[in-house]
Amino acid sequence: MDTIIIDGTAIARGVRESVTRDVDAFVSRTGTRPGLATVLVGDDPASQVYVRNKRRQAASAGIADFHRHLDAEATAADIDGEIDRLAADTAVSGILLQLPLPEGIDSSSSIERIPWFKDVDGLTTTSVGLLARGRPGLQPCTPSGVITLLDAAGIDLAGREAVVVGRSELVGRPVAQMLQARNATVTVVHSRTRNAQAIMRRADILVVAAGVPHLVGRDDVAEGAAVIDVGIHRGTAGLIGDVRFDELLGHAGYLTPVPGGVGPMTIAELLRNTLKAAELAPTSG
Amino acid sequence: MDTIIIDGTAIARGVRESVTRDVDAFVSRTGTRPGLATVLVGDDPASQVYVRNKRRQAASAGIADFHRHLDAEATAADIDGEIDRLAADTAVSGILLQLPLPEGIDSSSSIERIPWFKDVDGLTTTSVGLLARGRPGLQPCTPSGVITLLDAAGIDLAGREAVVVGRSELVGRPVAQMLQARNATVTVVHSRTRNAQAIMRRADILVVAAGVPHLVGRDDVAEGAAVIDVGIHRGTAGLIGDVRFDELLGHAGYLTPVPGGVGPMTIAELLRNTLKAAELAPTSG
Structure with missing residues (x-):
């Protein structure tokens, strides 16, 4: 039989184009722009490449860039503090903590500090629970x-x-x-x-x-x-x-x-999640 | 072939006996007694029977009883207030909100107020997430x-x-x-x-x-x-x-x-969860 090859490159491009249009519409409607915070700790070369790609594609979809780079000696408290600041910043729609963290730092307690409505990687216990329950959230x-x-x-x-x-x-x-x-x-x-x-x-x-x-x-x-x-x-x-x-x-x-x-698809879905996070954000006041 | 009948009545009795022994040991070790709060709203006869059975079996396992009965006219705010008080009470290890609530009151937002470590029914989004992730919690x-x-x-x-x-x-x-x-x-x-x-x-x-x-x-x-x-x-x-x-x-x-x-088995596992909740409780201070 003929096998149909599913072209992820083309489908991902379609998702990015659709997100770009929807970001435009969001900006027109709300006067605010979705923003993605990428938190990179240390100097792992592969992680640097991944984060650069995420930031570049986000920027190209019209998503504001909030990059934070902590050096390899950062402590868990440093990382948590950065996440808490980003969590409190209403200009930041989504927070992505690039994994793995440097050896000896447990990522899960840092990840849990990300509010569910900014958890664009869908990794927090709350996001996992919302998915299991079939409730709205970030997947x-x-x-x-x-x-x-x-x-x-x-x-x-x-x-x-x-x-x-x-x-x-x-x-x-x-x-x-x-x-x-x-x-x-x-x-x-x-x-x-x-x-x-x-x-x-x-x-x-x-x-x-x-x-x-x-x-x-x-x-x-x-x-x-x-x-x-x-x-x-x-x-x-x-x-x-x-x-x-x-x-x-x-x-x-x-x-x-x-x-x-x-x-x-992974980064394309990250852009979609960032827009969704902007829509999920609790309205101020 | 011969079919082996699994005797839930006997197995549940075994669980209750084991929990009773473990509650005794917990009391000896910590000087505190696990406590179960049952919150019943309204006068549904079936719910009254269920709650009575849970309380009786809990008492018989040595678990302290914290029953709260709200009348059928209770508002969501009344229920939430009761749950918040029980959540703050360190003598209460586990909180069970008997369902269904009277018509017109959404149970899920009240349930979400139960801290994960007191959620003896395992119904909160956090408990669901912990189970999905294979992390310690109440199931x-x-x-x-x-x-x-x-x-x-x-x-x-x-x-x-x-x-x-x-x-x-x-x-x-x-x-x-x-x-x-x-x-x-x-x-x-x-x-x-x-x-x-x-x-x-x-x-x-x-x-x-x-x-x-x-x-x-x-x-x-x-x-x-x-x-x-x-x-x-x-x-x-x-x-x-x-x-x-x-x-x-x-x-x-x-x-x-x-x-x-x-x-x-359901009530037997509820007793086991109440003891587990007592063990999960954050130590004071």
């Missing part, structure tokens, strides 16, 4: 990107069997909840699962977020299934995913490439 | 009771296929998370699921929390499966569950009756 970006890709490809979710491979806090758990909220029948496969292959083969929609390079191949996938590859690993011949892409060509119904699949 | 009582029954029957969960029928906030969603935390491979079946029968038949462990009398019968269950019936309905011939019990005798490997299965 993590990569899982949101997975749903956006499925929607953009016109893949029906309601009533269909979705299998999520991986149960991480960042991707597997939230994407399972989002699929269920969209009325899919969801099974989560993980390292302790027996007969994982038989379970993956049941999937109409297979989301692979195992963090294991080239884990999933043709024998793991039903013909015609939609396969979303969340993995990203540096291989000898460039970036590779959790899925053996070449094996699934002509077998899967829909397939995301790596790179150019889920990857570009 | 809802009925789903905890399901896990306790499975454990008491010696049913292995890790790596096995568990199917949860129903995705309610009170039971389906949390029990699915608890089963996954115990390393089961979990699928949630709901009203929009296609081929529900085929999916239920995959289950090694089937938890039925659909709220539909006699929904599940022999054709829906694999031979030898463990079946936990969370439903409870008043039928013409007494209480019945979501499962057609008689059909599963000689077919299921393990089966809970209604009444006498999950039902008695």
